Amino acid sequence: MAVSIPSVSSTAAEGQSALQVAPVNAVSARRLLALLRRPTFVISAVIVLWWVFAAIFWHVLGFNPNALGAKTLAAPSWSDPFGTDELGRSVLARAMAGGDTALVIGPLGAILATALGGALGVIAGYFRGIVDTILMRIFDVLVVLPPIILLIVLVTGFGASTPSLIICIGVVFAPGIARIIRAAVLGEMGKGYVTSAKLQGESALRVMARELVPNIWPTLLIQITLSLASAILMTATLSFLGLGAQPPSSDWGLSISNNLGDIQIAWWTVLFPALAVASVVVSVQLIADNIKEVTSQ
Amino acid sequence: MTALNPRDAVVPAPGRGFSALSERQNRVLVLVAKRLIQIPAVLLVVSILTFWLIQVVPGDPGREVLGQYATAAQVHQWDVQNGVTGSTLHHYLHWLGGFLTGSWGSSYTYSEPARGLVLGHLVNSMLLGGVAFVLLIPFALAFGAIQAYREGRRTDRAVTISLMTISAVPVFTIGAVLMLVFCVWLKIAPVQVGATGSFFYRVREVLIPAIALALSYLAVVARMVRTGALGPLMSPYYRTAVLKGVPPGQIVRRHVLRNALVPTLPLLGLYLGAFLCGDAVVETLFSYPGLGALLVEAAQHKDVLVLTDGVMVTGVVALLALLAADVGLILADPRIRFDNRQN
Numbered sequence: 001m002a003v004s005i006p007s008v009s010s011t012a013a014e015g016q017s018a019l020q021v022a023p024v025n026a027v028s029a030r031r032l033l034a035l036l037r038r039p040t041f042v043i044s045a046v047i048v049l050w051w052v053f054a055a056i057f058w059h060v061l062g063f064n065p066n067a068l069g070a071k072t073l074a075a076p077s078w079s080d081p082f083g084t085d086e087l088g089r090s091v092l093a094r095a096m097a098g099g100d101t102a103l104v105i106g107p108l109g110a111i112l113a114t115a116l117g118g119a120l121g122v123i124a125g126y127f128r129g130i131v132d133t134i135l136m137r138i139f140d141v142l143v144v145l146p147p148i149i150l151l152i153v154l155v156t157g158f159g160a161s162t163p164s165l166i167i168c169i170g171v172v173f174a175p176g177i178a179r180i181i182r183a184a185v186l187g188e189m190g191k192g193y194v195t196s197a198k199l200q201g202e203s204a205l206r207v208m209a210r211e212l213v214p215n216i217w218p219t220l221l222i223q224i225t226l227s228l229a230s231a232i233l234m235t236a237t238l239s240f241l242g243l244g245a246q247p248p249s250s251d252w253g254l255s256i257s258n259n260l261g262d263i264q265i266a267w268w269t270v271l272f273p274a275l276a277v278a279s280v281v282v283s284v285q286l287i288a289d290n291i292k293e294v295t296s297q
Numbered sequence: 298m299t300a301l302n303p304r305d306a307v308v309p310a311p312g313r314g315f316s317a318l319s320e321r322q323n324r325v326l327v328l329v330a331k332r333l334i335q336i337p338a339v340l341l342v343v344s345i346l347t348f349w350l351i352q353v354v355p356g357d358p359g360r361e362v363l364g365q366y367a368t369a370a371q372v373h374q375w376d377v378q379n380g381v382t383g384s385t386l387h388h389y390l391h392w393l394g395g396f397l398t399g400s401w402g403s404s405y406t407y408s409e410p411a412r413g414l415v416l417g418h419l420v421n422s423m424l425l426g427g428v429a430f431v432l433l434i435p436f437a438l439a440f441g442a443i444q445a446y447r448e449g450r451r452t453d454r455a456v457t458i459s460l461m462t463i464s465a466v467p468v469f470t471i472g473a474v475l476m477l478v479f480c481v482w483l484k485i486a487p488v489q490v491g492a493t494g495s496f497f498y499r500v501r502e503v504l505i506p507a508i509a510l511a512l513s514y515l516a517v518v519a520r521m522v523r524t525g526a527l528g529p530l531m532s533p534y535y536r537t538a539v540l541k542g543v544p545p546g547q548i549v550r551r552h553v554l555r556n557a558l559v560p561t562l563p564l565l566g567l568y569l570g571a572f573l574c575g576d577a578v579v580e581t582l583f584s585y586p587g588l589g590a591l592l593v594e595a596a597q598h599k600d601v602l603v604l605t606d607g608v609m610v611t612g613v614v615a616l617l618a619l620l621a622a623d624v625g626l627i628l629a630d631p632r633i634r635f636d637n638r639q640n
Binding site for chain 2: 140146154240271274278
């Protein structure tokens with residue numbers, strides 16, 4: 001449970017009766033400990049950290065995703081554990097380096113979606129009435145199209161550069177988050193502190209930013225983690241469809257679609273990048289689920 | 298999201314026996330009539346958004362089609378013929394008029410009428426999506442029901458964990474693994490799925506892509522069925538039915554399934570729309586000529602007309618699927634009212 005008045009600092013509650021809200025630091029420490037006791041969380045975190053590490057340090061570790069080897073389409077062996085592709089490039093090196101786009105665009109897109117959706121949700125829930133109706137109607141129109149089709153239209157409009165992909169992911173995921181935040185704000189609006197703040201003459205912006213946002217902060221954080229897996233998946237999907245990263249990038253989604261023609265003679269060129277994407281998405285989803293379970297206890 | 302307008306309320310009038318039945322039919326008719334007015338309005342907004350977004354695309358379509366050796370006069374003539382001169386508003390009205398009267402323009406990349414192209418691909422998508430949907434429903438119902446009956450026990454948890462893991466795996470990974478196993482190693486299905494041959498031959502061909510598509514949605518639908526079935530299973534009317542000796546099959550059909558469907562139907566409507574319009578990923582993976590794959594291709598080549606027309610057709614199919622789900626909802630649960638939003 002969050003502190004209801006922002007001016008009450010976390011240390012002020014320390015040492016008071018059990019009914020008092022526990023200090024924020026102690027709560028997060030206890031939750032972190034509870035998370036570390038969950039094997040699925042630890043394994044997932046290790047996998048995600050491994051891919052982040054690989055995406056940043058692959059050149060330090062001596063991998064070269066674009067080095068052309070002598071053997072093309074070689075099966076997995078000791079020298080090339082994941083085999084080579086049609087240009088003789090090591091599939092392992094390409095898998096190591098291929099996470100960068102998904103791991104940059106996915107998280108930033110999820111954060112943008114949460115910021116955008118959170119802002120719109122707070123505005124809709126605070127003002128209600130006509131503002132709420134207009135925003136919800138716009139969201140209704142956006143959910144008519146399947147997300148991937150909406151994304152295709154947006155990418156066609158804004159282009160496939162990294163910043164525009166982040167914006168597109170943010171726009172696609174924002175309406176869903178806005179609905180959840182709006183519902184949370186509607187629940188807060190009936191509480192005393194909002195009424196007091198309004199009676200004190202605080203401006204609408206201040207009530208939203210200083211009173212409402214701190215109180216729905218846990219919901220917002222959970223939305224970031226929950227949309228993270230979908231955002232990474234969407235980024236990889238766009239690359240797979242040829243609308244994201246462009247050759248000769250070693251991006252996982254792009255590698256899958258590029259090597260699809262070779263699947264009958266060299267399955268390893270498709271299977272390993274596919275498993276890499278799957279491992280990241282499943283791990284991030286499991287991390288989000290674990291965080292959600294721990295915080296709701 | 299099922300009720301696009303909260304005020305398309307049907308005034309609730311309590312009725313019993315046969316009068317309730319006829320009232321229900323009336324309510325279906327009223328809902329359909331109201332949606333038939335609403336759907337074009339929503340589509341108009343979708344068309345404006347889509348058109349405006351796609352027109353932001355830089356570049357000259359005439360130049361793109363005719364290539365770099367065409368003269369400026371030829372490019373200009375092509376632009377006039379295809380209605381891409383003047384302001385965006387002018388383009389939009391030209392396109393809208395054409396779309397409504399059935400002349401959808403022609404594809405830049407395929408050099409053939411966009412209408413035949415889009416509708417032909419839509420039919421292919423509907424076959425693949427339809428097969429996937431037919432595969433999805435019985436398995437989702439079965440898994441959801443098993444989980445609800447075994448709620449909290451080991452079976453429930455095992456099914457939840459395995460389904461959730463599968464659903465988190467990207468559909469192109471599922472598809473690639475299925476392709477490897479069935480098409481490359483076992484060689485019992487084609488790697489590239491065509492769209493020719495007799496109906497049954499085509500159904501057999503799309504089976505592997507359809508399984509990939511259905512698998513990626515299975516967990517969410519099964520979860521919904523489980524949640525929906527838990528309520529009835531704990532209810533007094535279920536206990537009464539069991540105690541008075543109603544045959545188990547009848548209990549499941551009349552008391553459990555019908556109530557379990559209520560939270561599931563809106564979700565199914567959303568997915569039915571997405572399935573029938575074609576899943577871009579599965580279609581691209583199996584080189585299947587469906588609408589989703591066509592739209593991806595149109596986006597890559599900036600084939601503006603095919604993209605806009607295709608998005609509109611997708612919108613129509615999705616909205617009709619939502620309408621079908623809402624009608625199903627009224628038939629499954631006569632108490633349902635669309636007079637206030639559920640969120």
